[in-house]
Amino acid sequence: MPYRRISRRLALVLGIGVAGLAVGVGVAAVANREPAQSRPAPSVQRLDLSNFPEGEQAPAAAAKPVAANSAAEAVQRFLGANAEQDFATSFGLLDKASREQLKTVATWTDAQAERPAVTAVAVRHERRTGPDTVEVTVAVTHPPAVDPFAGLTPGRTVERWQARREAGRWRVAADPVSVDAVLPGDAGAPAAVQAWVDRLRRCDTAGAAALQATAELYGPAKLADVPCRERGAWKASATRGFDRAGDPQPYLSAFGPEVQTWARLVPVQGPKTRFTAVVAPLGDTWRVLGTDAG
């Protein structure tokens, strides 16, 4: 290709390129030019964030010193502070290992959502478990509830907490050694179900709902509608364990495997239909949680 022809073509291409770029950048600049007040001014140029620690462990916050002269007093004050939602005080009563794990009052407070609220605490007894450790047994009351977030919140529990003497002060571990729910006796469940089914038989759904643990019943839909339609006698019989449920899945999904420890079954026999009521302990009484076809 002759040199002059190449040069002309090169010049032409260069010209088109430069023109394209100029037009592009120019139009872009114009298009991007917002009204002066609308484009935010740079509010920061550089932040000193270059020293991120590689690890995830933040140092534990200094605890607010809280006096406790005995293991029992420490546990009582600890649970009492939680009852009053004074988590700064209960954090101050935590033992060193717990504070290091929980780090801050904020994370400690955050963790309380997974524990039942406390309304009252009574120390039952103490047992020395080591030179500086005492296990304190307490009776605790809670606002009873059943919901799909926390499962069962029993009205009463018996709990064992470990207290430890550290630097002359009694401190408490963040988690109890054990929690035993105090449930109403199984013998009371059939009467609760009978009252419920009697109201259903009278088509008094609002009245029946007042005897339920939750507004919405779990288990197969519509079984609770049957007593209103099926005229005749309906009778609740003896309580059974939840392990005999025909389809436990709706309850397991909603309340977790713990439901097997606190739910009970009460068979209900009508003139033609038979189903099972699933009951939950709400405080000291049994309430209907749902139905089961088994």
Added chain:
Amino acid sequence: MSRYRRLVAVISVVATLGLLASLTALSPTRASSHREAPLISEDPAADNTDTYVFRSPDRPDTVTLVGNWIPLEEPAGGPNFNKFGDDVKYTLNVDNDGDAVDDIVYEFRFRTSVQNQNTFLYNTGPITSLDDPDFNIRQSYSVAKVENGRRTMVASGLATPPVNIGPRSTPDYEALAVAAVANLKGGGKVFAGQRDDPFFVDLGSVFDLLGLRPLNQAHLIKRPTEKGVDGVGGFNTHSIVLQVPITELTRDHQPLSGPTDPDAVIGVYAASERRQVRVLSSKGDQPSQYGTWVRVSRLGMPLVNEVVIPLGRKDRFNASDPADDAQFGKLVLDPEPARLIPVLYPGVTVPAAPRNDIATIFLTGIPGLNQPAKVTPSEMIRLNMGIAPTPFAQQNPLGLLAGQMDGFPNGRRLVDDTPDIELRALAGGTPFTPDFNKAPNNILTDGVQKNDKPFLSSFPYLATPHQGYDHNHHPVGS
């Protein structure tokens, strides 16, 4: 290739870039966490795809929080259409003092009930109401609020609408969706159910070695220039939309005096939790689940886990707490996509690490705008609730870059084009880095500028879901 041809090619690319710069700049552009980590990508019901938080344009005394789950949900996915997981706990989390610890958590749990087990049908006739006997597979849900260590039930037994099946099954879908909006005590509202996925991004191109179709000629591996393709177009998601008064979110529950009120800024993210142990049945029964709840997904700022956190740490990110985000800080200060831009787009230069500008946007909030007075760096969407919302019709997808102080990254509105904004931020094309705030860095785009369906101007704001019977997916080249 001769020197002459190479020269011609280079000039052509430069000219094309210039022309594209003008095109992208002329049309204001309006990305996230779909299948962003190895483990959660195998668990769609718990996979949080996007989180949004904005002051409600039609009810400015309220803030709307949106969490989406189930990525790339096929509208025609019958007979077992997608639904929320009965075994998942969904949460919307709020930090109102900047310490990266949850102060308020809204929890959601779902429950499926099948009216008739003796049919394979989702519905046995047209569904005309939420209690229609033909509506066979239903989901209801409960809402709880956790604050100051206490959980209180907000509502239970709330109905979700069916999925949008088709003209025979869901002939008036909008009416069903409206019926599923529940009013809450105190002036709030809540909705949970299927919606159109509001996210828009050229997924197909972006994950093809960070391709941007409008800039295909500038890429290291060249392709013909094309318009952007909304990879999420035509797909649905499952949304939880919660609207609450601003006073419910402030630390002292008092009204704000304005944008400079010390309680004005909140940090928000969404998450999902599953029980620790799952045991499969050899009889085909539902799996049994045991143990405490553990976090399996979380998302505040879009695209952080998706493109900033490397493969080996993505699952850990999803399981971790924002308060522990310092462990990921160095990744944000030297983000991989920013290092890739100059490699894949030769000639484009980006600011050198450490990228304090990116850490500011993603981890702390911007001083004077949406950074809490005392902040622990963590991945959350930070919203200054004291800034008035832009009327819905005037919202610009470029958010703060377009001068709208209520737009991303101050909160995140549905219209905000987070892929383009973040792309530009990664390239340094923001006022934080003036030397790089120029073309092409500040005009980078995937070419997808708006959602495939228009958003609603009122609650629940997200568009009606695509119908299974009649929908299209992102036609290439359209």
